Amino acid sequence: MNTMYNILLELPFFQGLCHEDITSILEKITLDFKDLGENQVIAQKGSEANQLIFVMEGRIKKDSSTLNGKLIMEEIIRPPYVIEPQALFGWNTTLFSTYSTFSPTKLLVVSKKALRNELFNYEVFKLNFLNYICYQNQKLNQQQWNLEDQTIEERLLSVLWNLSDRNSIQQTIRVKMTILAQFMSSTRLNISRILNEWNDLHLVKLSRQEIIIPNPKKLLMYKEQIKREREK
Amino acid sequence: MNTMYNILLELPFFQGLCHEDITSILEKITLDFKDLGENQVIAQKGSEANQLIFVMEGRIKKDSSTLNGKLIMEEIIRPPYVIEPQALFGWNTTLFSTYSTFSPTKLLVVSKKALRNELFNYEVFKLNFLNYICYQNQKLNQQQWNLEDQTIEERLLSVLWNLSDRNSIQQTIRVKMTILAQFMSSTRLNISRILNEWNDLHLVKLSRQEIIIPNPKKLLMYKEQIKREREK
Numbered sequence: 028m029n030t031m032y033n034i035l036l037e038l039p040f041f042q043g044l045c046h047e048d049i050t051s052i053l054e055k056i057t058l059d060f061k062d063l064g065e066n067q068v069i070a071q072k073g074s075e076a077n078q079l080i081f082v083m084e085g086r087i088k089k090d091s092s093t094l095n096g097k098l099i100m101e102e103i104i105r106p107p108y109v110i111e112p113q114a115l116f117g118w119n120t121t122l123f124s125t126y127s128t129f130s131p132t133k134l135l136v137v138s139k140k141a142l143r144n145e146l147f148n149y150e151v152f153k154l155n156f157l158n159y160i161c162y163q164n165q166k167l168n169q170q171q172w173n174l175e176d177q178t179i180e181e182r183l184l185s186v187l188w189n190l191s192d193r194n195s196i197q198q199t200i201r202v203k204m205t206i207l208a209q210f211m212s213s214t215r216l217n218i219s220r221i222l223n224e225w226n227d228l229h230l231v232k233l234s235r236q237e238i239i240i241p242n243p244k245k246l247l248m249y250k251e252q253i254k255r256e257r258e259k
Numbered sequence: 260m261n262t263m264y265n266i267l268l269e270l271p272f273f274q275g276l277c278h279e280d281i282t283s284i285l286e287k288i289t290l291d292f293k294d295l296g297e298n299q300v301i302a303q304k305g306s307e308a309n310q311l312i313f314v315m316e317g318r319i320k321k322d323s324s325t326l327n328g329k330l331i332m333e334e335i336i337r338p339p340y341v342i343e344p345q346a347l348f349g350w351n352t353t354l355f356s357t358y359s360t361f362s363p364t365k366l367l368v369v370s371k372k373a374l375r376n377e378l379f380n381y382e383v384f385k386l387n388f389l390n391y392i393c394y395q396n397q398k399l400n401q402q403q404w405n406l407e408d409q410t411i412e413e414r415l416l417s418v419l420w421n422l423s424d425r426n427s428i429q430q431t432i433r434v435k436m437t438i439l440a441q442f443m444s445s446t447r448l449n450i451s452r453i454l455n456e457w458n459d460l461h462l463v464k465l466s467r468q469e470i471i472i473p474n475p476k477k478l479l480m481y482k483e484q485i486k487r488e489r490e491k
Contacts, residue, residue: 091404092404093404093405093406093407094401094404094405094406094407095406095407095408097406097408098406113392113393113396113397113400114393114397115393116386116389116390116392116393116394117389117390117391117392117393117394117395117396117397118390118394118397119394119397123397123400123401123404143386147385153379154348154375157348157349157389157392158348158349158350159349160345160348160349160389160392160393160396161345161346161347161348161349161392162348162349162350162351163349163396164345164349164392164395164396164399165345165346165349165350165351165355167396167399167400167403168345168355168399169326169355170403171399171402171403171421171422172323172324172325172326172355172422173325173326174325174326174327174329174330174418174442175325175326175327176327176329176438176441176442179444182444186406189403190403190404206408209408210406210408211444212411212414212443212444212445213444
């Protein structure tokens with residue numbers, strides 16, 4: 028029981044629950060633990076979100092794309108992680124991205140019914156859930172209002188960072204350079220020059236129609252660095 | 260009591276509550292009704308969000324600005340409306356915009372404490388709240404991934420619409436044309452030409468460093484119209 032207690036406490040939304048609450052949760056709801064091998068689909072984009080899926084161990088792959096499908100982003104995600112809790116409620120309760128296993132993975136799956144009827148009765152759990160969704164909301168809103176006078180390099184860094192999952196440890200972006208230039212209202216030459224500079228700085232690895240970002244946090248640090256230099 | 264019942268049922272989050280629940284809410288929590296004259300501050304940007312403020316009657320003014328303060332948007336908002344419920348939880352629990360009365364206004368104010376300890380005990384209220392926050396989240400995320408190949412005119416329409424409050428019935432945007440051109444990675448001339456066309460179509464009224472949008476929904480319809488024409 029102690030092990031289970033520690034496992035749950037590491038997951039999003041369970042933090043801060045007392046021993047008594049966890050015991051009571053374990054008595055009331057069936058926690059469905061799953062072990063998956065690599066390259067298994069966990070949940071498909073567009074499918075109904077009717078479960079809370081926690082990633083406990085391993086690495087998963089998240090595939091997202093722009094609405095017209097011309098830019099595809101593949102991210103490697105580290106645990107602890109929970110798959111699109113914001114898709115469980117609201118107007119559109121389908122998943123935005125596709126999730127699959129990148130390495131052998133341990134999941135905990137809780138039904139939406141158990142979430143609504145049991146987990147939300149725990150004040151701490153409910154607040155953790157609300158805090159998460161509201162924080163996401165605030166972050167997205169801030170990003171939207173962040174219309175700064177940026178150079179094209181800074182804008183490209185912003186777009187890539189804004190689309191990133193915060194648990195992403197590696198990204199692969201598939202897009203034609205001309206499309207990326209169109210998105211950025213710039214020229215192919217400009218975008219290509221910037222990406223090649225980043226390649227030389229080991230911030231990205233370029234290959235045919237693919238931009239690999241081995242460490243998204245490093246790209247954010249670089250963005251802050253050039254912003255500081257510009258403001259000097 | 261019947262009047263109060265009907266009043267509450269018109270407000271966000273109260274829809275769908277049964278008569279019995281409303282009666283029980285009215286018995287348990289003190290609902291603070293406020294009548295304000297025009298040009299009174301309701302809540303200031305950056306102040307702590309510790310109340311759920313419902314606008315029941317009248318028109319309010321919402322003032323927002325981009326993070327560097329170079330674009331300011333003033334919106335006239337119609338009821339029923341609730342002021343930034345997403346600011347009550349999460350990492351940053353301060354308001355993003357400033358709200359004041361534009362005409363005599365009726366408010367209903369509920370403390371965060373009453374929300375947490377009482378209102379959230381009503382399943383329907385809790386679900387309405389969650390649905391609202393999750394929907395906002397999905398909408399903002401979709402907007403972010405909506406990197407379509409758009410003309411500069413469509414992109415400007417998107418930016419303005421994305422920053423709009425859905426309850427907005429009139430907007431005034433204060434920004435220098437050169438700044439707007441920088442935000443859009445375009446030229447002053449291009450932006451000025453587009454805005455003047457919109458002015459001729461009565462979609463906006465232009466005056467010195469001010470763009471007035473008398474009907475934001477009309478601008479959205481125009482966006483859809485030019486998109487359809489482009490795709491023909």
